[in-house]
Amino acid sequence: MADSDTSQQRRLERRRLFKHTAAAAAGVGFAVSRASAEQAITAGATNGNINQSVAFWCFNAAGDKWSAEKTCQVAKQLGCRSVELIGPEHWDLLKKYGLVCALSPNGMPTAPFIKAFNNPRYHDQVVTLTKKAIDDSSEAGFPSVIAFTGYLYRDTDNPNLGSMSREEAADHCVEGLKRVVGHAEKKGVNVCLEHLNTRDNTHPMKGHPGYHGDNLDEVAEIIRRVDSPNLKLLFDIYHVQVMHGDIQRRLDENKDIIGHVHTAGCPGRGELDDTQEVQYAPIMHKLLDIGYVGYVGQEFIPTRDPLASLRQAVKTCDV
Numbered sequence: 001m002a003d004s005d006t007s008q009q010r011r012l013e014r015r016r017l018f019k020h021t022a023a024a025a026a027g028v029g030f031a032v033s034r035a036s037a038e039q040a041i042t043a044g045a046t047n048g049n050i051n052q053s054v055a056f057w058c059f060n061a062a063g064d065k066w067s068a069e070k071t072c073q074v075a076k077q078l079g080c081r082s083v084e085l086i087g088p089e090h091w092d093l094l095k096k097y098g099l100v101c102a103l104s105p106n107g108m109p110t111a112p113f114i115k116a117f118n119n120p121r122y123h124d125q126v127v128t129l130t131k132k133a134i135d136d137s138s139e140a141g142f143p144s145v146i147a148f149t150g151y152l153y154r155d156t157d158n159p160n161l162g163s164m165s166r167e168e169a170a171d172h173c174v175e176g177l178k179r180v181v182g183h184a185e186k187k188g189v190n191v192c193l194e195h196l197n198t199r200d201n202t203h204p205m206k207g208h209p210g211y212h213g214d215n216l217d218e219v220a221e222i223i224r225r226v227d228s229p230n231l232k233l234l235f236d237i238y239h240v241q242v243m244h245g246d247i248q249r250r251l252d253e254n255k256d257i258i259g260h261v262h263t264a265g266c267p268g269r270g271e272l273d274d275t276q277e278v279q280y281a282p283i284m285h286k287l288l289d290i291g292y293v294g295y296v297g298q299e300f301i302p303t304r305d306p307l308a309s310l311r312q313a314v315k316t317c318d319v
């Protein structure tokens with residue numbers, strides 16, 4: 001074989017090799033970019049120190065209006081362990097996805113925070129329905145049922161009749177809650193009383209002007225007066241930030257009674273992004289420091305792509 005033939009053959013060989021290598025590299029490149037796309041979809045809670053939960057109403061009522069099944073799929077994909085504030089009619093679905101309902105609704109028709117424990121007018125109804133929610137949760141193996149103080153109006157259907165004093169309303173709350181805690185103790189389920197803000201009047205779910213339990217110390221006082229290991233505080237970081245701030249100190253002060261935690265960006269109850277004022281990662285560390293082992297429910301109203309927003313929130317809280 002002549003020299004020139006040999007060198008031409010080598011050139012051809014190199015070109016073929018180069019083509020293969022380039023194709024292989026392109027293939028790897030594709031594989032890598034597909035892997036990172038998949039990682040982007042699935043990445044969420046990977047540390048798992050914080051038990052994360054997704055509040056159904058936020059993603060069902062806003063954004064793409066996710067169905068129960070879609071919410072379960074996303075929660076699972078993002079590494080959350082619960083979809084909460086979702087009725088028992090969906091609990092088989094949750095179980096299919098290996099999820100729990102970390103916080104059960106109390107079964108009150110319409111906005112459940114208006115007619116509640118601070119008003120004897122509503123005691124029979126709220127006590128009956130809360131006991132039923134305790135039974136359902138206990139049977140399903142779920143840990144907690146939500147509770148509210150209620151509004152201060154003597155008759156929430158007729159605010160013109162005037163309002164109760166805060167002291168009177170607190171006394172009624174204690175009486176009403178005492179009617180359910182024995183049952184909660186027996187069934188091994190917690191009742192979590194929520195503090196809400198009354199300052200944001202821009203949207204029915206960003207604030208609740210008229211709500212009685214807007215002072216965290218007063219809500220904690222009601223819980224301590226009832227004095228049951230199964231009555232806990234629902235510490236909603238967004239609502240506490242709107243009313244008071246000083247979140248880490250308040251977590252410390254109430255560490256013995258916190259039963260559930262909620263998040264949202266403040267102000268506006270939107271994403272946990274860097275346009276809002278709460279530093280969620282240090283707060284999650286604080287929860288671990290005080291020995292909190294319950295759930296943290298993502299309870300913000302998405303204003304953009306809800307999946308991207310939820311993934312961001314889950315990652316932020318995954319300390």
Ligand SMILES: O=C(O)C(=O)CO
Nearest residue numbers: 113194196205236299
């Ligand atoms: O946080 C709220 O505003 C609710 O009413 C439910 O948790």
